Amino acid sequence: MLLLLTLAKYCCHMSKKATLFEPQPVLMTPIWSGTKLIPFKQDKKQPCCKIGESWEISFIEGKSSFPPDFEEKTPYLVKFIDTQYFLSIQVHPNTEQARAHGKMSGKEECWLILEAEEGSGIYLGSKKGVSQQEFKKRLKNRGDITELLNFIPVKRGDFFFIPAGTVHAIGPKITLLEVQQSADITYRVFDYNRKDDSGNLRELHIQEAMDCINFSDAHLKRVLSAAQKEVFSTNQKLISHHDFDVSILEISGTRHLTLQDNKRAHSLVVLEGKLQIEDRELTQYQSILLSQTLLGVELLGNAIVALIE
Numbered sequence: 529m530l531l532l533l534t535l536a537k538y539c540c541h542m543s544k545k546a547t548l549f550e551p552q553p554v555l556m557t558p559i560w561s562g563t564k565l566i567p568f569k570q571d572k573k574q575p576c577c578k579i580g581e582s583w584e585i586s587f588i589e590g591k592s593s594f595p596p597d598f599e600e601k602t603p604y605l606v607k608f609i610d611t612q613y614f615l616s617i618q619v620h621p622n623t624e625q626a627r628a629h630g631k632m633s634g635k636e637e638c639w640l641i642l643e644a645e646e647g648s649g650i651y652l653g654s655k656k657g658v659s660q661q662e663f664k665k666r667l668k669n670r671g672d673i674t675e676l677l678n679f680i681p682v683k684r685g686d687f688f689f690i691p692a693g694t695v696h697a698i699g700p701k702i703t704l705l706e707v708q709q710s711a712d713i714t715y716r717v718f719d720y721n722r723k724d725d726s727g728n729l730r731e732l733h734i735q736e737a738m739d740c741i742n743f744s745d746a747h748l749k750r751v752l753s754a755a756q757k758e759v760f761s762t763n764q765k766l767i768s769h770h771d772f773d774v775s776i777l778e779i780s781g782t783r784h785l786t787l788q789d790n791k792r793a794h795s796l797v798v799l800e801g802k803l804q805i806e807d808r809e810l811t812q813y814q815s816i817l818l819s820q821t822l823l824g825v826e827l828l829g830n831a832i833v834a835l836i837e
């Protein structure tokens with residue numbers, strides 16, 4: 529019966545007249561997962577004690593938040609991340625590098641900090657002057673490379689762009705929204721010598737990572753100059769990327785939202801408050817996909833919303 533109801537729900541939402549599509553988020557529980565997403569994402573029939581990622585808008589094979597026959601796929605992926613511990617220090621390839629390893633796309637991403645405890649931060653890029661040789665030498669015996677990286681304290685409302693080739697890691701006690709290219713490709717550089725549930729050291733991808741990391745001062749300058757502070761205070765576009773544009777909207781009362789051209793579907797993600805859109809009410813940390821045929825929509829509520837176009 530539950531399966532029939534679910535299918536009926538999707539059939540209704542995916543009819544020719546449908547313009548709004550509710551995702552079924554895919555939940556992940558890696559070893560660094562936190563607990564702050566649980567009140568918003570907990571499946572009461574399958575309770576868990578931690579949730580590290582909620583893939584809100586995803587068309588990755590095997591990790592899609594929509595049915596297999598859903599047609600309006602996006603070139604971007606939207607997820608919430610919540611951390612109890614550091615993520616591995618890692619890097620993503622560009623599209624050319626990814627295709628050399630049989631992948632369709634590279635992975636560039638951006639982070640919008642939603643919550644962060646005092647002292648929390650991220651590693652972002654190698655420090656100025658750090659060479660590829662110095663970096664690789666430190667990794668030779670799984671050595672700690674954190675002192676070679678820029679540690680940046682973060683607060684609610686901070687925004688960062690992480691282009692391909694940037695070595696990075698999210699720190700503990702942080703909840704954020706991530707928008708990225710629709711690719712599931714990550715090269716781990718260092719993982720603090722942690723072991724998985726079976727007692728094995730987690731896999732590293734040192735050679736692949738070293739082939740991708742950009743150690744140039746120009747790249748570091750680009751990464752650090754893209755950072756923004758207190759982005760919740762105004763309505764603004766945070767980034768324009770060929771696979772995604774991300775904007776912040778403050779909704780107070782009724783607002784007509786005019787969308788960009790319909791080259792791809794858009795997404796709305798509620799970061800704070802409540803939002804009414806047509807006959808749907810979205811609360812904090814809920815998302816909805818807007819059909820690419822939809823060029824305008826009425827929004828009602830008091831909310832801070834991320835618009836991904």
